[in-house]
Amino acid sequence: MKGEELKKRILEVVVISDLNLGTPECQAKELLVYLSSIKPKILVLNGDIISGQESDLNEFPPSHARVLKKLQLLSLEGTKIYYLKGDQDEFLRKSKNNIPGNFTIDKELFLQLDGKKTWILHGDVFDAPSKLTQRIRHSWKKGLDVLFAFRESKKPYLRQENATVISPVLYKPINNPERTSECHLERKAAERAIKKGIDTVICSHNHQPKKALYKNHSGQCLYLNSGDWMTHLSALEYTFKRWKLYSFKRDKLTAFYGDEALKDLTLSELHKDFWNRAEQNKQRTAS
Template sequence: MHKTGKRDVTRFRTIWISDLHLGTSGCQAAKLLEFLRATESETLYLVGDIIDGWQLKRRWYWDQTHNNVVQTVLKKAKKGTNVIFVPGNHDESIRQFIDLDFGGIKVRDELVHTTADGRRMLVLHGDRFDGVIACAKWLAYVGDSLYTVILKFNQVFNNWRARAGLPYWSLSQYLKLKVKNAVSYITQFEDALADEARRKGVDGIICGHIHKPEIRDINGILYCNDGDWVESLSALVEDAQGQLSLVTWHDIMHAIPANLPVGDMDADVEIDGEISIAV
């Protein structure tokens, strides 16, 4: 471990985060802010659904923590982090600015990232490979409303669990993994993304959209989903050698000594040790 002062940060070559859903009460903005302040990278990809325009049109929700997240990302860009924003379906209005740069943040529809070990990874949000989004947008809005209700119930339920000394439990993640149609949908989505990567002649694909963090080989194509910041609180990261891993807020925060404050982004520290939860 190399220390130069105020606090430890975990350094990566690249970080991918998506599905933050800023502008909703379900966004875990405080934990996201901790994660952003506790990590640094050469490149930061924002892989869609960063701001939830669908929910903001229905009801305005935007507290100071959400502001702080945006300001922290802008500060990273100003300090030299290569920040790339790939809009998703919930922030699709940003797609009108594809190929433009704002405040040091590049807006791109999709692009190919080359890892340190030479693998070419297609980066996109993934919503256009979702049949519900592509063919029946009204149904997607209905599903989004139901998902919001489930999340609100989940918050109340987990407040009770916390008071009882029990760990966090996600109802929506449970339903996704247990309901047969949901499992089939996820598999079809992953296969469709892998087919797109194969068609474009790349080694793998990195996406978000379905809120299910995953790294797996699909017939020779490396499929990576960075998860979300509503439930899984996860990110995809690349180390200096090009290895791709999934990490969570819990992993990153437990890599930092408890007596050091989280919040100062000016430290120059590197942590040794393994924090990845999937390879």
């Protein structure tokens, strides 16, 4: 065993989310360093992992392609990987299972960890009010545009008749809609989990890393959010019977390159190997 291998942290469960591979905002190099520093038994990719269509994978920058390759290697080395669909995972919504390696693709995951029930899902299902507010604001704006255009077209006639032009009351947006959405997601996820008899619920979606205990008249539930790898560079780790919020910014892993096996692979080699394994996985699934 190599000296570097001894430094890897053995973890029961790791949850990462909102990587948005394929976008400029993704911190792929830092993510590769983190993935190379751990050896989890279970890795949960909790939604919004790959942005764009399946064909876009061929246009990935090398650092992003190396992350995909690293995930393959982890699965081949024995890590059980669950890919939970997020609202941005477009190509997964059109395919049953086209990710190479030992991956399980689903919408949610239930785990039993040291006698406690854990429910993991992306969390966009709890964000309906935020989406509704956006639709209302968009529809209201369109309505105002039509109303103002109509009023402008009638001005000459109104002036002739000495009519009074009544200005519509402008829509006042909700103060800090992001915070409103965040609170709603947390509350709805915790309430649903308590109703289901779940001890811990894990979401992502709003990109806000968090650990909080929620209580109501029916019981209590631990709410966790894994954050993202665009702004917060955070993850959730379960070991020694407890959950911990990991922050790459707070605990930089300079000792790791990001897996020496991937260092010298060219982009074409990464893509070729990725899709070869993808085709093999499809054939196994079909048989």
